[in-house]
Amino acid sequence: MDKFVKDILENRKLNAEKKAQDTLKRALYDKSFKSIYSKYKSLEIEKAKNEVYNKPFDNKKLEDPLNSLKKRLKELGLKYEDLSPSYTCKKCEDTGIYNNKECDCVKEIKSNELLKLSGLNFKPHTFAESNFSIFDNPEILKKFYSAMKSWCNTPTTIKNIIISGQSGVGKSFLLECMLSELIEQKKYVLYTTAFTLSQNLLKYHTTFDANKESIIAPYLDCDVLIIDDLGTEPIFKNVTEEYLYLILNQRTFEQKPVIISTNLSLENIKNRYGERIFSRLINKSLCKLFQIENRDLRLKKNN
Numbered sequence: 584m585d586k587f588v589k590d591i592l593e594n595r596k597l598n599a600e601k602k603a604q605d606t607l608k609r610a611l612y613d614k615s616f617k618s619i620y621s622k623y624k625s626l627e628i629e630k631a632k633n634e635v636y637n638k639p640f641d642n643k644k645l646e647d648p649l650n651s652l653k654k655r656l657k658e659l660g661l662k663y664e665d666l667s668p669s670y671t672c673k674k675c676e677d678t679g680i681y682n683n684k685e686c687d688c689v690k691e692i693k694s695n696e697l698l699k700l701s702g703l704n705f706k707p708h709t710f711a712e713s714n715f716s717i718f719d720n721p722e723i724l725k726k727f728y729s730a731m732k733s734w735c736n737t738p739t740t741i742k743n744i745i746i747s748g749q750s751g752v753g754k755s756f757l758l759e760c761m762l763s764e765l766i767e768q769k770k771y772v773l774y775t776t777a778f779t780l781s782q783n784l785l786k787y788h789t790t791f792d793a794n795k796e797s798i799i800a801p802y803l804d805c806d807v808l809i810i811d812d813l814g815t816e817p818i819f820k821n822v823t824e825e826y827l828y829l830i831l832n833q834r835t836f837e838q839k840p841v842i843i844s845t846n847l848s849l850e851n852i853k854n855r856y857g858e859r860i861f862s863r864l865i866n867k868s869l870c871k872l873f874q875i876e877n878r879d880l881r882l883k884k885n886n
């Protein structure tokens with residue numbers, strides 16, 4: 584588990600536990616609560632002992648003290664539930680491990696952290712906000728959006744998705760919807776503009792300390808990588824092409840999808856990034872290409 588995830592989980596856990604302890608401390612100042620509480624606790628201990636020795640225990644014995652305990656807490660303006668830690672993740676109780684596996688909340692923490700890293704300082708749009716009335720052919724668009732939404736729920740059927748088209752046809756909007764949906768599905772997803780990606784690749788190239796790997800790692804590690812506006816970023820010689828290929832190649836190898844939006848035509852993608860990247864991106868068995876033209880959708884038949 585990454586250190587930053589561990590730190591966040593530990594913080595959540597400690598906070599929840601401290602809050603519960605503070606509530607109990609506050610309640611124990613009250614003499615009446617204190618006496619009911621110690622009576623209740625000794626019964627709980629008795630119950631635990633009986634369990635160890637396989638002796639029966641009448642649970643009804645706990646009822647009255649528990650009710651008086653709750654009643655007294657209410658009178659003190661406190662709640663019984665607040666005596667137990669209220670963990671952010673009820674499943675793993677903020678340990679990050681559930682059923683011997685990494686809990687879903689870990690991915691959520693990573694996604695939120697990545698959202699911050701993406702420089703996306705606004706909440707991305709969701710599929711529920713889609714408005715098709717601006718399109719000439721709303722029915723086709725609706726179907727397309729719905730297919731993209733289902734893909735987000737099972738992103739295994741197609742490896743990469745490329746959405747090509749001029750600006751103003753809602754490519755970025757769709758990418759944001761997919762980002763929201765994937766986060767909702769607790770996927771470890773990284774959204775980046777091609778511009779930020781290209782700056783980070785340059786930074787990776789020129790960094791020679793212990794931080795080097797952490798610059799590129801999120802692009803390799805995330806479940807789904809979303810690159811918005813490919814083609815608008817500056818190309819750095821011996822940098823952009825080299826590392827973009829590295830990312831695409833490793834992701835292909837690990838069968839981790841990439842979603843890309845671009846203004847470029849296929850021809851221009853080839854000219855700009857070269858044959859190697861082109862073949863990684865526009866590989867018939869690995870990629871689905873969609874073209875949105877003039878507010879209309881054409882599904883380019885590349886496979």
Ligand SMILES: [Zn+2]
Nearest residue numbers: 672675686688
């Ligand atoms: Zn959890």
